[in-house]
Amino acid sequence: MDLFLTGLISILHPKMLFFIFGGTFIGITLGALPGLSATMGVAILLPVTFYLPPEQGMLILLGVYVGGIYGGSIAAILLNIPGCPASLMTTLDGYPMTKKGQGGRAIGIATTSSFVGGVIGVLALIFVAPFLAQAALSFGPAEYAMLAFLGLSAIVIVAAKSIVKGFIGVVIGLLMATVGMDPIVSVPRFTYGSIDLMSGISYIPVVIGLFGLSEVMVQTLQMKQLKAVRQTIGQVFPNLADFKKIFRHFFHPAWIGTLIGALPGAGASISAIISYNRAVQASKKPDEFGSGIPEGLISCETANNASIGGALVPLLTLGIPGSAVTAVLLGALMMHDITPGPLLFVQQPGLVYTIFAGLLMANLAMLILGLAGGKVFPRIVNLKQSALLPSIIVLCSVGAFAINNSMFEVGIMFVCGIGGFFLRELAISPGPIILGLILGPIAESNFRGALELSRGSLLIFVQKPISLIILIVTISLLLSPFLRGWLLKTKSGLSAGKA
Amino acid sequence: MSSRKFRGLFTFLVVVTIMITAPIVCAQKKFPNKPIQFIVGWGAGGGSDLSVRFLTSHTEKHLGKPINVRNMSGGSGAKAYMYISKSKPDGYTIGNTTSTISTHRFMGNIPLGSNDFEPIIAFNEDPGGVWVATDAPWKTLAEFVNHAKSRPGEATIAASNPGSITRFQMMALEQEAGIEFNVLSQKGGAGPGLVALAGGHVNAAMGTPLEGFSLYSAGKIRPLGFMSAKRVAKYEDVPTMKEQGYPLVISTNRMIIAPKGTPADRVDTLYQAFLKAVHTPAYQNALESKGSTWLDWSPEKCKEYLKRQDAIFEKIIKKAGLYRPIN
Known part of the structure; x- marks a missing residue:
């Protein structure tokens, strides 16, 4: 506790606060721009930190990380373009709220739940890190495969209107995920001799194309008929009712995240x-999700920011990078001659507690900057469409180019944008496609990996307890729409019988 | 025209002429006179990217010009190799390599091999290694090999997917010891395999001393042997595979290359600058403190090494049935 207080005091120095707020601000900006993700922000700023002491360098990077994951939700809410993959689900309820003219309210709720989630994630990191690290290690190929299937079962929800069209979308995404080197035997699949395709289709240009460009096309067609909904900026800070909702719903998203x-x-x-x-x-009212309700926003925004604290658990306790961002953070630590792991807590407790305190402060910075910005950002949507839509196209192209400094990704973005437009006309929404593309590689390599270990026996998925639990949850999720219908019927049947 | 005006005009012309020609004259004499473009064939923030950025941050002051790192990932470095080979061989475009400089051509990915570039310096290497869980029953590599021998195809080992250096190191061990593992393929380097090992999902995993260092310090895994010529710093009590009777010396070797035909004096200027950077104590400490090895090989030594590396990989790839070279 003394150490934590020392850490807290050390970050209250104006210079440190400047680094945290600066990092968070950069993160929010990068996250909000389509194509520029938290990972890229941290990677871009990494060389700068070579010239700073490790504490200060880490504080900037952590600020970018926290701000970046949150910033993606701004574009998702206001423009229906997930600023980064983490805010994919935020579009589902965030954008409908903007359509109703509640963009400011949506940003307020997203910011507050991001803050709540972020803080809980950090508290978990501080207090139960060793336990979480052990739990994380118990996930092997079988467990990851089942987790990916659980994620894929989300199509039932993402595509609430038509399960069949949801399946079509997921399959398109899964097929796109098969392009590139086979993960197990390293044979090029569907690359047609292109070196660019050897590393597969990365999902960021696809997200930008499917959401950003095709949205612009749809809106262009409707421009004459529709008048843009004016955003009532009003109060960004959540009102009492919204606060109560966040308070009632933060718990499960926080621990899941x-x-x-x-x-x-x-x-x-x-x-x-x-x-x-x-x-x-x-x-109790699953049908309302997707129509622009705060509960939907709270569930995904709390979870994706809580995941930051979680992702730092294996990094700091075992030196394992759990994600692309933490891999860069690991590099940053190593460049400063610091090896994360249990010894870090013994050898450099000062740094560890500065990181803890810095993370809490970064979340606070995100809350302040986000709520302050919530008054400004929604004005974007009030811009004339003839100015807004072309700017989005420019942003999409620049974002796609920035991923790898190559025109190839820009090409992918345009192909997906045009393809996505026609799919939208067929009422196939982009969400399930992205879902398939993100989860496909995880599902494939782990499913096949598990079968390699079990020498082809499917029993491995039910013999491992965690895998079995996730499998049962998945099956019950998939069956639940039918079960609910059946229950309702029997209930009404019973009451009819009574009468 | 008055003589005063004429003098003014003349002075003006002389100044302009000098200003225009000076950079050209200097350019012929002095290299480098503009920033160097460094192509990294792997993503920003990865191991190859970081090692380069860290090295170049120490090199710029010796070179006198900035080095701009540009990431161009795709096909395990293949895209960057293509780009570098097509660049003007003037020393202003350089890049980094891993062992993929030897493997890509043999496996038929791109028609480029180590002969198509001018090496500048080798700055870092990490030997392969075999790891087991800390509480595993096998104390030496021989014990683990015997276990695998008595149950063919049953002992599980995690290694990166085929075509990666980690996988070739595992295959070399299989071929040397006459055993066959049940392999868990993992994408994205040796890291995920070592995590699977720490979680008890496999019997063993392949990985370099650097990749395993964190989990080793955490007391989760321990090495049975490394494929290095001599023992690795920070792991002084771990015998090499050679010492244990398996003469395998295979490392991930990181070099800096220029396009074929880059003038020798420019290669030398770059080599001298990188050499000074490699000899910086901060650089050496950062690598050694976590079990990695720094190198300071000259272009000639690099060329010799590449020849040997080509031969080693050609043999392994042929045996593995993946040999389909493009020329």
């Missing part, structure tokens, strides 16, 4: 998918 964040190989996007999935299943 922390736990999944702690799994190496899962991360912010998957925790948001699974948390949203759970929220719909547990809700």
Whole structure:
């Protein structure tokens, strides 16, 4: 506790506060721009930190990380473009709220639940890190495969209107995920001799194309008929009713986010998918999800920010990077001659507690900057469409280019944008496609990996307890719409019988 | 035109002429006179990227010009190799390699091999190794090999997917010891395999001393032997595989390369600058403190090594049935 207080005092120095707020601000900005993700922000700023002491360098990077994961939700809410993959689910309820003219309210709720989730994640990191790390290690190929299937079962929810069209979307995503080197035997699949395709289709240009570009096309067609909904900025700070909602719903998303964040190989996007999935299943009014309700926003925004604290658990306790961002953070630590692991807590407790305190402060910075910005950002939507839509196209192209400094990704973005437009006309929404593309590689390599270990026996998935539990949850999720219908019928049948 | 005006005009012309020609004259004499572009064939924030960024941050002051790192990931470095080989061989475009400089051509991915580039310096290497859980019953590599021998195809080992250096190191061990593992393929380097090992999902995992260092310090895993010529710093009590009777010396070797035909004097200027950076104590400490090894090989030594590395990988790839070279 003394150490934590020392850490807290050390970050209250104006210089440290500047680094945290600066990092968080950069993170929010990068996260909000489509294509520029938290990972990229941390990677871009990494070389800068070579020239700073490790504490200060880490504080900037952590600020970028926290801000980046949150910032993605701003574009998701206001423009229906997930600023980064973690905010994919945020579009589902966030954008409908903007359509109703409640963009400011949505940002307020997203910011507050991100803060709540973020803080809980950090508290878990501080108090139960060793336990979480052990839990994370118990996930092997079989468990990851089942987790990916659980995530894929979310289509039942993402595609609430038509399960068949949801399946079509997921299959398109899964097929796109097969392009590139085979994960087990390293044979090029569907690359047609292209070196660019050898490393597969990365999901960021696909997200930008499917959501950003095709949205612009849809809106262009409707421009004459529709008048843009004016955003009532009003109060960004959540009102009492919204606060109560956050208070009632933060718990499950927070632990799901922390736990999944702690799994190496899962991360912010998957925790948001699974948390949203759970929220719909547990809700008494599942049909309202997707129509722009705060509960939907709370479930994914709390979870994806809680995953940050979780992701730092294996990094700091075992030196294992659980995600792309933490891999860069590991590099940053190593460049400063610091090896994360249990010894870090013994050898450099000062640094560890500065990181803890810095993370809490970064979440506070995110809350302040987010709520302050919530008054400004929604004005974007009030811009003339003739100015807004072309700017989005420019942003999409720049974002796609920035991923790898190559025109190839820009090409993918345009192909997906145009393809996505026609799919939308067929009422196939982009969400399930992205779901398939993100989860496909995880499902494939782990499913096949588990079968390699079991020498082809499917029993491995029921013999391992964690895998079995996730399998049961998945099956019950998939059956629940039918079960609910059946229950309602029998109930009404019973009451009819009584009468 | 008055003589005063004429003098003014003349001075002006002389100044302009000098200003225009000076950079050209200097350019012929002095290299480098503009920033160097460094192509990293792997993503920002990964191991190859970090090792380069850290090294170049120490090199710039010796070179006198900035080194701009540009990431161009795709096909395990293949895209960057193509780009570098097509760049102007003037020393202003350079890049980094891993062992993929030897493997890509043999496996038919790109028609480029180690002969298509000019090595500048080898700055870091990490030997392969076999790891088991800390509480595993096998104390030496021989004990584990015997276990695998008595149950063919049953002993599980995690290694990166085929085509990666980690996988070739595992295959070399299989071929040397006459055993066959049940392999868990993992994408994205040796890291995930070592995590699977720490979680008890496999019997063993392949990985370099650097990759295993965190989990080793955490007391979760321990090495049975490394594929290095001599023992690795920080692991002085771990015998090499050679010492244990398996003469395997295979490392991930990181070099800096320039396009074929880059003038020798420019290669030398770059080599001298990188050499000074490699000899910085901060650079050496950062590598050694976590079980990695720094190198300071000259271009000639690099060329010799690449020849040997080509031969080793050609043999392993042929035996594995993956040999389909493009020329």
